[in-house]
Amino acid sequence: MADKSHGPDLILRHEPRDRVLHWLIVIAFVGAAASGMALFHPALYWLSNLLGGGRWSVILHPFVGIAMMLFWVPFARMAWSENRLQPYDRRWLSQIGDVVANRDDRLPDIGKYNAGQKLLYYVMVACMIVLLLSGIVIWRRYFAASFPIGVVRLAGVAHAVAAFVLVLGIVVHVSAAVWVKGSISSMMGGKVTPGWAWKHHRLWFRERIRSQGTR
Numbered sequence: 001m002a003d004k005s006h007g008p009d010l011i012l013r014h015e016p017r018d019r020v021l022h023w024l025i026v027i028a029f030v031g032a033a034a035s036g037m038a039l040f041h042p043a044l045y046w047l048s049n050l051l052g053g054g055r056w057s058v059i060l061h062p063f064v065g066i067a068m069m070l071f072w073v074p075f076a077r078m079a080w081s082e083n084r085l086q087p088y089d090r091r092w093l094s095q096i097g098d099v100v101a102n103r104d105d106r107l108p109d110i111g112k113y114n115a116g117q118k119l120l121y122y123v124m125v126a127c128m129i130v131l132l133l134s135g136i137v138i139w140r141r142y143f144a145a146s147f148p149i150g151v152v153r154l155a156g157v158a159h160a161v162a163a164f165v166l167v168l169g170i171v172v173h174v175s176a177a178v179w180v181k182g183s184i185s186s187m188m189g190g191k192v193t194p195g196w197a198w199k200h201h202r203l204w205f206r207e208r209i210r211s212q213g214t215r
């Protein structure tokens with residue numbers, strides 16, 4: 001395991017641009033999720049305080065959602081090729097018991113992301129598309145009046161379902177990020193130790209060493 005204090009030994013995992021986009025997505029997600037939940041159910045109304053109360057939540061929620069989308073599109077495009085499913089992902093998934101029990105030595109070598117991260121990525125992509133399209137249809141101030149009421153109602157249900165699935169997905173995403181020690185610091189500072197890369201993403205580690213070496 002490399003000593004973290006020796007910068008040159010570390011491996012770049014997340015470019016500065018991607019880290020900035022990721023944390024902007026997080027900020028927008030918290031604002032959109034809190035205001036959305038506040039509007040969804042009276043029991044969650046207290047969450048509207050984050051955006052300055054009920055009235056401000058109604059006004060700002062769609063704009064915060066659009067901001068999240070603007071940060072998400074370039075980030076998701078960057079991550080697209082790294083999340084393509086590979087033959088070894090099936091094996092990794094079939095050994096999920098070994099993953100949970102930390103028996104890394106039994107797992108196949110994998111690329112930059114594991115199969116769990118990849119499947120979650122596709123869930124995020126699908127939810128974002130549904131949230132954007134349905135959100136436009138139900139945006140009362142500008143668009144809702146242009147659609148038949150049946151379509152607006154259907155879009156309302158789709159919006160709530162996609163938001164629910166996304167929030168659940170993010171709970172899993174954050175839990176996994178906390179569980180895999182060194183993962184969050186890679187999204188903060190950009191780098192991981194060679195030991196981390198070897199333990200969790202061996203194929204990616206070899207590719208990085210071959211193409212660029214350590215930085």
Ligand code: HEM
Nearest residue numbers: 025026029079083113117118121170174177183184186187
């Ligand atoms: C506090 C909330 C969050 C934390 C702590 C967090 C943490 C992380 C960390 C540590 C990574 C790097 C994983 C690795 O290098 O293997 C990552 C990647 C990523 N995050 Fe987050 N994240 C959060 C919220 C979000 C949100 C709200 C979204 C999108 C809606 C998101 C989408 C992604 C995606 C797409 C990746 C790349 C992984 C992949 O493409 O499979 N994250 N996140």
